[in-house]
Amino acid sequence: MASEPGRAPRLICRNVWKLFGPRAKTWLSTNGPSPSDDAISASGLVGAVRGIDLEVREGEIFVIMGLSGSGKSTLVRCLSRLIEPTGGEILYEGRDLLAMSEAEMMRIRRHKMGMVFQHFALLPHMSVLENVAFPLEVQGAGRSERETRARKVIALVGLEGREEAYPRELSGGQQQRVGIARSLAADPELWFLDEPFSALDPLIRREMQDEFLRLQRMLSKTIVFITHDFDEAIRLADRIAIMKDGKLEQVGTPEEIVITPSTPYVTEFTRAVPRAKVVRLGSVMVPADQPAPERCLPATATVAEAAPVFLDGVDRIGVTDKDGLTVGQIHRSAVIDLVLGGWKDG
């Protein structure tokens, strides 16, 4: 699932700011467009999101990773204007969301955006079916229409048979499946997930991550996924943005971030990540010798996925591109180096 650089950006942030405090907007417009940290703290304002530039591309999983207080949840809420950004531009379909009226914004939220919440945010007085159909109800869809659609998405997330249950009767994992189904009910193009699996047990979390990847393979939404868990980010992301103190530290594919972390802060996160699980064969292959290797794997496979093949006594394996043509090879010793040396600092 490597990112394809050719994909077009769908959601673009340009110098987005969120300052908390009295008269923040006026202050930013006189001291802007990009005030220094010192100026902000001197003014008594709190900078939650500071000058963010980023592009989310069509159909990719864009993960924003940061610890608590890094501003990641504020940023994702700025993207849908649940929180009103103090300054900057957010471009979607060529228009600035921040310049839109509340009515236009409501229309975009209804039809183009879906959101999954950390604590599920299910309405306690509604059944699973009603919860999932709620976005359609708000839009004014008729009962039979919205229920047909809701049943379809409920089946999609594997909850058929629980339509009449109430949220309180479901486990955490099941509740989040309802949350996911609801966010998909209106078939949005942009899919925001705010730490969707953080409140779940580790085993369930892993299962839900797989489920999420399965859904994305089917649906190809443009996704902004928030997490504080670096492993989760590595596992799911096409690209990752690492946030600290309201600013972006680094944006890149998981592989880029692990192999070439750009700041000491990012390096800290990558330290404990096994390289072999992130590095893809395409990045470490060498030109193929003759005769061509018997066993082949795609360039997008990770080194860790390739390692078991060598257990069969093979010396080298071929690396193929997406059309199946051999483009290189990787040698047993290179894999051993990566697997064993993977915990050392890069």
Place this chain on the structure above:
Amino acid sequence: MADAALPAPIPRPKGLVWLLAISAFLVFSTWGASLAPWAFEMPRAWQVPFAETLSRFVKWLLNDASFGLFTFAELTRFIAAILDAPYRLVLAFLSSGSPEAGLPPMSWIGVTGLAAIAGHRAGGAPLALLIAVCFGFIAVFGRWESAMVTLASIVIAVPIGIAGGLAIGILAHRSRFIARAIIPVLDLMQTVPVFAYLVPILILFGFGPVAAIVATLIYAMPPMIRVTMLALSRVPAEIVDLGRMVGCSEPQMTWRVMVPAAKDALMLGANQVIMLSLNMVIIASMIGAGGLGFDVLSALRRLDFGAGLEAGLCIVALAIALDRLSQAFAGLKVNPATGGTWLSRHPHLFAGLCLLTLTYLAGLVWPWVETFPVAWEYTTGDFWSRVMREINVTYFDALEAIKTTLLLNLMIPVKRFLIDLPWLGVAALLAFAGLQLSGPRLALLTGSLTVLIALTGLWEQAMTTVYLCGVSVMFAMLIGVPIGIAAAERNWLWVGTRTVIDTLQTLPSFVYLMPAVMLFRVGDFTAMLAVVAYSVVPAIRYTVLGLRGVDSGLVEAGRAMGCTEGQILRRIKLKLALPEIMLGLNQTIMFALSMLVITALVGTRDLGQEVYIALTKANAGAGLVSGLCVAFIAIIADRLIQASAARMRAGLGLADGGRHES
């Protein structure tokens, strides 16, 4: 614990400063009278005629005030008409029938049966039985007619109170401006004694059930507004985000997301409205509600203890039935039935309709179905009156001795001391306390409210209120805290205690007054007993809550260090529970003040008496001013105690942090 080592956000009170302030206050109080007599007794020339101004204002409202299109008097008449029509209708169903149409009211069996069916719907057979017993109790004691009159006004007041409170609460939640305007009004409405606004209501709406319903609404609605505001603000932020994210319009947001998400808390508010409306039953009967309240009131005036107790217990029975019923409906998780015929989906509705038809037809044949036969009625009134007489005859000397001892040695000296205090000194001391406990804003509030009380010229009455309240609260705490400590440690005792105090809390406050009057006749001592009996409940409850809320880890740590149970209680539990116990003290004071006004009926000479006199003279201004003075005392006490509890909690928080580090 060195002060310097603590990075305290609030500076700790310095013992020395307090000592100096109190000494200065005492010196001034003792020897200042000759120096500055005006500081002791507010000179007449300085007093502000608030009462006359207010009276004029009410008169102006009634006679001249106009909103352009219509006058204020027309507005009140309009409100009265809106309330009156449904009230007459409900009353016809429950009590009076419709003589024009020749229809009798619903039979006693019909009403009891309907209530029981509703109970069965919400809480199954046990609740149905409880409700039937409550209504049966009322019938057996011969209070059916009165109870139905009371029920009719409750049936009108409660839905309006809930809907109005909800609507205002929603508005206040939506607009910070409205919220800011409404919170001080709520504070006042909840601290001003009810008697105070009975007079203006009486003047504006006239004597009768409508005025009583208006008074009930003013009393019962504020908590619903508060609960609504709180419940809506506590809806999780994610749920609010969800509503906006799916693109809810404002009405969708309110009615499909916020209100349902806050339902549990809102139901508690609705239950509060019911209970407070029942609390008002007796007081409302002073301005024409009739019904059970009037029965209690007239029994009290005749000093007929037995009759008053029975009527009071009938109010309790009604309260229990409505309380449990509303709680059961609140807890009901609706899973709408699907399939089947209309009949099988709505068995309770069907049973109710059948019952009504059957009892109506049967009532035509057998009169005892329609009205409860007098021959079946029963009264214990004589018995209670005899018991009282016996006690009085046998123990007169002992009772009298107790009363005189306490009066001479405690109550009168305290009263003298307080009344002799200079108003200026008291204002300064309270402002100083506000400054030390919180800051200049609190100091300004407490100081200026005290001066305002003095300016009304009611200083002596106000200090009498403070003295009665203070002595009563002291006794309530002396009784309540030990009971609370004992009950917190033993589960069985707590279960028993809780049942008792829950029952005590549903008793109308007047009921406390009667045995006290029977035993000790009128006077301050009697008033104090009634106030103590009424206000001991929060003292017990908060002590137990505080002690039980102490982190069990800390108790275990104490045990592990080898503390004895006594040491654990004194050194750990009581220390940590102190802020909560302080809140209990606060509530005890509020309860005591609200009861004090009622004890005016037994001849105290405090602000309550002023209010009561104003009520009998229909003097709106004097009533409001005296009532506001009571409210000011309540607000001063409340703010000071809240501030010191907050400070204590902050202090304990710091202590907690230290423990975690080690």
